[in-house]
Amino acid sequence: MNEPAASLGSTIAATIRQWVVEGRLLPGQRLSEKQLAEQLEVSRNTLREAFRLLTQQGLLTHIPYAGVMVARPDLAAIIDIYRVRQLIECQAVADASPHHPAIARMAQAVEQARAAREEHAWLTVGSANIDFHRALVSLTDSPRIEAIYADLCAELRLAFGLVDDPARIHAPYIESNSAIVELLKQGENQQAATRLAAYLQQSERSLLAVYKG
Amino acid sequence: MNEPAASLGSTIAATIRQWVVEGRLLPGQRLSEKQLAEQLEVSRNTLREAFRLLTQQGLLTHIPYAGVMVARPDLAAIIDIYRVRQLIECQAVADASPHHPAIARMAQAVEQARAAREEHAWLTVGSANIDFHRALVSLTDSPRIEAIYADLCAELRLAFGLVDDPARIHAPYIESNSAIVELLKQGENQQAATRLAAYLQQSERSLLAVYKG
DNA sequence: GCATATTTGTCCGTATGTATA
DNA sequence: CTATACATACGGACAAATATG
Numbered sequence: 001m002n003e004p005a006a007s008l009g010s011t012i013a014a015t016i017r018q019w020v021v022e023g024r025l026l027p028g029q030r031l032s033e034k035q036l037a038e039q040l041e042v043s044r045n046t047l048r049e050a051f052r053l054l055t056q057q058g059l060l061t062h063i064p065y066a067g068v069m070v071a072r073p074d075l076a077a078i079i080d081i082y083r084v085r086q087l088i089e090c091q092a093v094a095d096a097s098p099h100h101p102a103i104a105r106m107a108q109a110v111e112q113a114r115a116a117r118e119e120h121a122w123l124t125v126g127s128a129n130i131d132f133h134r135a136l137v138s139l140t141d142s143p144r145i146e147a148i149y150a151d152l153c154a155e156l157r158l159a160f161g162l163v164d165d166p167a168r169i170h171a172p173y174i175e176s177n178s179a180i181v182e183l184l185k186q187g188e189n190q191q192a193a194t195r196l197a198a199y200l201q202q203s204e205r206s207l208l209a210v211y212k213g
Numbered sequence: 214m215n216e217p218a219a220s221l222g223s224t225i226a227a228t229i230r231q232w233v234v235e236g237r238l239l240p241g242q243r244l245s246e247k248q249l250a251e252q253l254e255v256s257r258n259t260l261r262e263a264f265r266l267l268t269q270q271g272l273l274t275h276i277p278y279a280g281v282m283v284a285r286p287d288l289a290a291i292i293d294i295y296r297v298r299q300l301i302e303c304q305a306v307a308d309a310s311p312h313h314p315a316i317a318r319m320a321q322a323v324e325q326a327r328a329a330r331e332e333h334a335w336l337t338v339g340s341a342n343i344d345f346h347r348a349l350v351s352l353t354d355s356p357r358i359e360a361i362y363a364d365l366c367a368e369l370r371l372a373f374g375l376v377d378d379p380a381r382i383h384a385p386y387i388e389s390n391s392a393i394v395e396l397l398k399q400g401e402n403q404q405a406a407t408r409l410a411a412y413l414q415q416s417e418r419s420l421l422a423v424y425k426g
Numbered sequence: 427g428c429a430t431a432t433t434t435g436t437c438c439g440t441a442t443g444t445a446t447a
Numbered sequence: 448c449t450a451t452a453c454a455t456a457c458g459g460a461c462a463a464a465t466a467t468g
Contacts, residue, residue, distance in 0.1 A: 220455075220456090221455080221456070222455095222456090255456085255457085256456065256457045256458065257457095257458090258456075258457075258458090259455090259456065259457080277464085278463075278464045278465060279464090279465070279466090
């Protein structure tokens, strides 16, 4: 009944995952087995297990006999990620009950984002925005969809990593998120879904704009 | 420019995957590392890599220091799988263009199912039904959604494996599938989605009924 | 509750195959 | 084309945890 009792491989995977989303490892960068194994003080076999997990999650790219590298999301990947987000999130909102407990978590994330914006803590604003969408997805009450979305978020953070100014990306959407919460509470699911779709489209556009530069 | 040059681990994974969907390995059955490694004539490390891949895909369950076993989908898992199917498939149909090339593939799958039904080849009927839904999902033009759905199908086959009579499960839905294709061609997406939702609900019910027995 | 046997987890050394300089 | 560096795969070894008596 205690913690998952994670194996060393998954622990290492979590570490590398952290490095990737923190930007400590950059997209396209090659990861040497021997070098990383020495640095993390694990054997190559253990490291390889971690590589397989992260490759499956889309964070690393594995080319047989050529090694693994940090995935480099291209334009097509970003478009695809947003297509999946649109499908999952809009449907989640459309089918939501006005009394679902996740709505409270969404409201809480909005408040956190507002407080962080006051202090110009843009990194926190970004995290709160992600929390908002994660809570939104949990409206579906589906463990599998939540797991899929978690992987998607990791890939997205990889893409966001190339963006220098987090304020531009996240800050303008706080009020939009707040409006979605209110609409859900009132049972106006269709309006909420429309609003969410507009947000996603705009977010995708800003991200794509950065990639063209 | 040649074949994907799959690693041995993924080759072994494909073999085990085949065994699982064929019913050669039963849900809940424990897989001994040493025994399987000898049987497949690979080292334990290579086999473990295959285990990681399949565990990530939901086909195997891994408990640290207790080994891996074939996943045993419970009632909650089946309900969850159908929730994901409903979300993905209905949205795919709702947003589909009447001229999408995937519609032709759907129609083709319906014809294959009809032909197989004539010959009472129920296994082929089942495969054609799966092809129908796979084509339906490709309406989204999203590689990630198609990959997610492929994993979902593997889990579903695991659950279907416990069902003795494939005819009961698949045969009645051929005409329903055919109706969906026609509605899509006419641009009646909402009606098609409604019809699809009814099918999924009925399919879920029959599967759950078997599990209670 | 305790000791033992089995299985998994992890690591190392080595040989082979592949890609790249 | 050759050579080097690296990933891949193997087998064996020991440590850690679990299960069984």
